[in-house]
Amino acid sequence: xxxxxxxxxxxxxxxxxxxxxxxxxxxxxxxxxxxxxxxxxxxxxxxxxxxxxxxxxxxxxxxxxxxxxxxxxxxxxxxxxxxxxxxxxxxxxxxxxxxxxxxxxxxxxxxxxxxxxxxxxxxxxxxxxxxxxxxxxxxxxxxxxxxxxxxxxxxxxxxxxxxxxxxxxxxxxxxxxxxxxxxxxxxxxxxxxxxxxxxxxxxxxxxxxxxxxxxxxxxxxxxxxxxxxxxxxxxxxxxxxxxxxxxxxxxxxxxxxxxxxxxxxxxxxxxxxxxxxxxxxxxxxxxxxxxxxxxxxxxxxxxxxxxxxxxxxxxxxxxxxxxxxxxxxxxxxxxxxxxxxxxxxxxxxxxx
Amino acid sequence: xxxxxxxxxxxxxxxxxxxxxxxxxxxxxxxxxxxxxxxxxxxxxxxxxxxxxxxxxxxxxxxxxxxxxxxxxxxxxxxxxxxxxxxxxxxxxxxxxxxxxxxxxxxxxxxxxxxxxxxxxxxxxxxxxxxxxxxxxxxxxxxxxxxxxxxxxxxxxxxxxxxxxxxxxxxxxxxxxxxxxxxxxxxx
Numbered sequence: 001x002x003x004x005x006x007x008x009x010x011x012x013x014x015x016x017x018x019x020x021x022x023x024x025x026x027x028x029x030x031x032x033x034x035x036x037x038x039x040x041x042x043x044x045x046x047x048x049x050x051x052x053x054x055x056x057x058x059x060x061x062x063x064x065x066x067x068x069x070x071x072x073x074x075x076x077x078x079x080x081x082x083x084x085x086x087x088x089x090x091x092x093x094x095x096x097x098x099x100x101x102x103x104x105x106x107x108x109x110x111x112x113x114x115x116x117x118x119x120x121x122x123x124x125x126x127x128x129x130x131x132x133x134x135x136x137x138x139x140x141x142x143x144x145x146x147x148x149x150x151x152x153x154x155x156x157x158x159x160x161x162x163x164x165x166x167x168x169x170x171x172x173x174x175x176x177x178x179x180x181x182x183x184x185x186x187x188x189x190x191x192x193x194x195x196x197x198x199x200x201x202x203x204x205x206x207x208x209x210x211x212x213x214x215x216x217x218x219x220x221x222x223x224x225x226x227x228x229x230x231x232x233x234x235x236x237x238x239x240x241x242x243x244x245x246x247x248x249x250x251x252x253x254x255x256x257x258x259x260x261x262x263x264x265x266x267x268x269x270x271x272x273x274x275x276x277x278x279x280x281x282x283x284x285x286x287x288x289x290x291x292x293x294x295x296x297x298x299x300x301x302x303x304x305x306x307x308x309x310x311x312x313x314x315x316x317x318x319x320x321x322x323x324x325x326x327x328x329x330x331x332x333x334x335x336x337x338x339x340x341x342x343x344x345x346x347x348x349x350x351x352x
Numbered sequence: 353x354x355x356x357x358x359x360x361x362x363x364x365x366x367x368x369x370x371x372x373x374x375x376x377x378x379x380x381x382x383x384x385x386x387x388x389x390x391x392x393x394x395x396x397x398x399x400x401x402x403x404x405x406x407x408x409x410x411x412x413x414x415x416x417x418x419x420x421x422x423x424x425x426x427x428x429x430x431x432x433x434x435x436x437x438x439x440x441x442x443x444x445x446x447x448x449x450x451x452x453x454x455x456x457x458x459x460x461x462x463x464x465x466x467x468x469x470x471x472x473x474x475x476x477x478x479x480x481x482x483x484x485x486x487x488x489x490x491x492x493x494x495x496x497x498x499x500x501x502x503x504x505x506x507x508x509x510x511x512x513x514x515x516x517x518x519x520x521x522x523x524x525x526x527x528x529x530x531x532x533x534x535x536x537x538x539x540x
Contacts, residue, residue: 078380129478133407140415144387147419151380151426163423170419177411190479 009121014095017125021094025262026056028307035311066251071154074248078152083249083256086145090263092138096131097270098124098193100280100295123280123296124193131192132184135271136177139226143169145260146228146235150245161244164322165228165235171329172225172232178337179218182211182344183275196279206276211344216276218337223268225329227261230314234322269306277302359399366392379430383421390414402477 030045030052037044045052070079100123107118128134143166150162183205187195199205205212225232235244246257273279282298284291320328369388376382390413397406476482486494 075380128403130403130407133404133411137407137410137415140411140419143415143419144422147422147426151422159426163426166419166423170416173416 005117005119009119010125013121013123014125017094018091021091021263021266022259024266025259026060028262028265029059029258030056031307032311032314035308036315039312039315060255063251063255068251068253071248073154075152075154078148079248080253082145082149082152083253083260085148086142086260087256087263089138089142089145090260090267093135093267094263094270095125096128096134096192097267097274098122098127098196098279099270099299100124101292103292122193127191127193130190132180132190132195132275135267136173136180139176139264139267140170140173142260142264143173145257146245149249149257153245153248155248158245158247161235161247165245168228168232168235168322168325168329169226171326172222172333175218175329175333175337176222176226178334178341179215179222180275181337181341182215185341185344185348186212192274192279196274196281199278199281202278202281204276204278204281211340211347212276214336214340215344216272218333218340219276220272222329222333222337223272224310224313225325227264227268229261229265229310231317231319232325233314234319234325265307265310266303269303269310272306273299273302355399359396362392362395362399366396377432377435379425379433380422383418383425386421387414387418390418400475400477402475404477404479404482 033055034044034052045055048054048058070076102122103119105116105119108116110116146169147162147166150158150160150165153159153162183195184190186205186208187198189195189198206216207213224230228235246254249257279302280295280299282295284294286294366389369385369392373382373385373389376385390409394406394409394414397403397409476485
């Protein structure tokens, strides 16, 4: 494939992936409202479209037309930049996530006009050999959106919420990174595609007992705390801090924080399926286009399961108090993750 | 060619960020400039072919250490610094001094020392090679650095712990972790 074809195909893939990601973010809000409603024995959105499926469109229109207030005494540059920072780093992680095998389309002739050359491209935007580290780095940088938003709002409640949230996020980042190391020891590479390919034939890392299972649960708990979701969402607790770091934001800026939070959830769900549940691996039958699209469907089903799990846990468990949260992160999860690394490396070293 | 352009681009951002760090009057602007410096350093490492070091630079330096800097500045509510008059003499002597020093160092490195340009991929960049170097050749410096960090942690814990007399006056179930962030509800 020449440079021009590579460029065009990469642009098409990027646009498609970003479009799917933003739609997934919007519809994860719908999922949350519906699932929470049914857990609480009520209906949720039902009026806008069948089953309330057009509700995110209505919400988007509302956010666009809402008045965008800027408080008088805020630190203007950071006030405006903070939601952008949160959003940018939330969306960047999807660029290294592979969601299928590869697509092969042979040369097609469109009448006598022109020929589309043969396309053979892997189903991802890019495959860095440090893909996992990139996602961890981008997650670390996402803390700035929260911290700067809380400070720039010139509001004590926002500042406290922002500081609490950023302290919580950097604490759980440590156990997040450490919990992924047994997966790396087993797969031998940071590249996400190699990690998935090392899980072929149902050797999913989740079933790699007990190291993979412990690693999975440590990862999941750390990721829930990292994305500030219940039971770790004290920074946004309505009853304690008004709305935490995004109190002073309205309309589109608030929508960006909202979308950034759900985009982080999608990233965590994608990572969980890639690292522990085999990514796009699943029964593949048929030939041609069907066998190329079935892995994508398996991947999407698994990511959907993790998003559902997120909402399920949120509306089932009460939230932790802040000191319980920090004590749990540093005194329970971190030693557990480190012990898991030690035992896994011992096992791998002794049996190979 | 593109390599040179990218190197100069990120180098300029790095130096500009560092100068901005000194020139800003509000500490939070200085901290943000330092984040820009760290990120452009990570890009420079990437241009040298050390992708693992670049990623770790972003994760550790720009993503954790600088966050702690920013949290401290926010907690201490440091405002704009005051300008004093005595700094003019320092600028008159300092800036030429820095320029002369930089020219001396650059001249020595370019024409006197036996250094040559590094080609991409000449130095170990992947995680396996770095791990091998770290745990075989440079094991002693590695262990000494971890002891150093442990000493720093112990010093921070000692400095941050409350004196016993104050602690006894509060309720016994006062949370010890970051009490100023938990809220004042328990102290009544």
